[in-house]
Amino acid sequence: MILETPPTGVNVPPEPGDPEDATPLSLSPEAMRELGYRAVDALVERWSTLDEGRPWNGASRSELDERLGAAVPAPEQGEGAAAALDAALTRILPVAARVDHPRFLAYIPSAPTWPSVLADFLAAGFNIFQGTWQGASGPGHVEVEVLEWFRSWVGMPAGTSGLFTSGGSAANALALVAARESALRRVADAESPFRPAVYFSDQAHSSLLRAARAAGIDADGIRILETGPDLRLDPDAVRRALTADLAAGFTPALVAASAGATNTGTIDPLGALADLCAEFDVHYHVDAAYGGFAVLDEGGRKALDGIGRADSVTLDPHKWLFQPFECGCLLVRDPTLLTRVFRVTPEYLQDTVQGEGEVNFGERGIQLTRSFRALKVWMSVRSFGLGAFRSAVTAGIELARASEERIRASAELEVVTPASLGIVVWQARTDADPEALNRRIQEVLAGEGTALLSSTRIHGRHALRLCILNPRLRRSDIEEIVARAEAVVREAGE
Ligand SMILES: Cc1ncc(COP(=O)(O)O)c(C=O)c1O
Structure with a gap:
């Protein structure tokens, strides 16, 4: 049964219990359509006039307290979905940086494609639970497929896979935790205490330091190596640090290179660091959240030569692959590195078994309930083509x-x-x-x-x-x- 709405309709919340199938939280199909069309119209208007406005339109807390007030506590009675939509569209959403404005050149801009925005809307509307294969088989198949695209673009070997994450910080954290755990297992039988150490340059992204702290790496095991005038991680400095740490009883767990660094776009010597990590048998991570998709450009691919030799690579499609936030990715040469740490199967998930080639993505990271982020990339690339x-x-x-x-x-x-x-x-x-x-x-x-x-x-x-x-x-x-x-x-x- 369709819930009837008055002509101005969408401003009025449905009367609970009125029509048989209405719940206190439902809207009629007509109201849903009208609200949806209004939202799309508002977005298309924003997108087509974006260049005319300013790239930033923030405000201080006190200004906003005055302008917006605050509905605290939350209103017991709704004002209607149309009124809430209008308030969001006119008073809240425009008061923000326009990160996709062409002259927003600060930090890291992001300019999503329209199909990728629609993909987020669809993933929410279909309410995809992308934690298990059973929960989302079609979406799981697409995530596997898009990870395979990325693998081939960065030149990692067959068998490499991973998962989509909220962003580069989450991907770096998963890589670091997995590498630490793997180092721990390698020395589990040793009598001396486990003292992991991780290595990156003073130009590495702050998320690596945050991840190291969160992973319980002591401050004296976090080696932030000074760069010289070229701002690159010096393989000789890493070699000296690894050698000294091994002699002092540390277990090197991870070396992270930047490709490129957030500050300057500088790329660490990826090939030389790969050689070094192989020699010392230490996990080699490349944080390519900022620059990884430059592999799609001929010159960029040459500049990033060696990226495919990493044990793990962080990519951020919400940067240079033109996707809306949140869209990060971790690729791991040996995906069991992730499942060995993150797979935990409690009784209440015993039905979520996987068949051959099927992936429970919730077992590759810390998010069990996760959205269908890969759809954005899939729809964008299928819409426009990789070219x-x-x-x-x-x-x-x-x-x-x-x-x-x-x-x-x-x-x-x-x-x-x-x-x-x-x-x-x-x-x-x-x-x-x-x-x-x-x-x-x-x-x-x-x-x-x-x-x-x-x-x-x-x-x-x-x-x-x-x-x-x-x-x-x-x-x-x-x-x-x-x-x-x-x-x-x-x-x-x-
Ligand atoms: C090199 C690098 N790594 C990691 C990150 C963190 O990514 P996110 O903001 O998506 O968490 C960034 C973000 O600017 C970055 O530039």
Whole structure:
């Protein structure tokens, strides 16, 4: 039976118990359609006018307290789904960074495809439980398939698999926990206490340090190796640390390389580190959350040579594969590394047996209840074809190079680190500390809505970053941004 709604209908919640099959939480099919169409219309409007607005539209807590108020405690009576939708669309969702705005060049932008957004909607609407094969066989088949795509793109051997995660941080954490556990098992019979050690550079993503702490690795087992002027993890420094630690009774559990580093896009020497890890028999992880999908570009693939030799690789489709948050991925050369740690089968899951080739993805990580993230990638790639993704990645790499050249030619600005996988680091040209001028550039460009830039420090020195991976960013945008930055420096000198 269909729940009848009055003409303005969708504003009014259904009367509990009225029609026989209505529950206090149901809406009529008409109301569901109308709300859904409204949501789609609002999204398409946002997407088609995104470039006209500003890349950032945040507000302070006190402003929002005043503007929005707060319904605390939660309202006992609903205001109706249409009113709630309108409030979300007009008052809440626009008050945020527009990470997909072409001139959002801060941190790591993300510019999802429309099919991937629809995939998230569908996965939620079909309420896919992707923890067991029994729970979602078709979706499980797609996750296996998309992991296989990724495996072949990064050049890992057949048999490699893994799982989709909420993001790169979760993938790094799973890799580190699995590697630690595997190291523990290797020395389980030894009489001396287990003292695991992990190795990465001072340019590695903070999620690795967080993962090491969460995995219970003592501070003296977390080796953050200093980089030199090239900002790369030096295999000789890793060798010295491994040798010293083995002599001191530590068990090396994992070496993590960056491909590329979040700060600068710099790529660690992946092949040399693979050789070293093989020599020392230590788990080799490549954190390619930022730059991994550059393998789709010919030059990017060469730059990332050696990535396929890793024991595990973190990828983040919600970065350079144009997917909405949350979409991360861990690939593991030997997937039993994950199941040996994470498979726990309690009595109440005894029916979730797997047939040949079937995967209970809940046994490869810490999430039992998980959504169908692989659908986003699958629908995007099937919609546009891999060639379109290659072109989009290549465009980002080339535009970053062109931006570097433009900054090099500037009298007011200078390059700090060259374009690498879409990131260029630069600063105001000055004999003094550039920090004040850099900050001024950031403030002016953000204030007038020209662009959102973020800053960083390179070996302690303040610098600005351009992170270029949005296919909607044009060369003319870069020209405008650089010209405005030059003008800010000139004005400051007058
Ligand atoms: C190199 C690298 N690793 C890991 C992460 C963490 O990924 P996420 O934010 O998806 O958890 C990031 C995010 O910026 C990153 O750039």
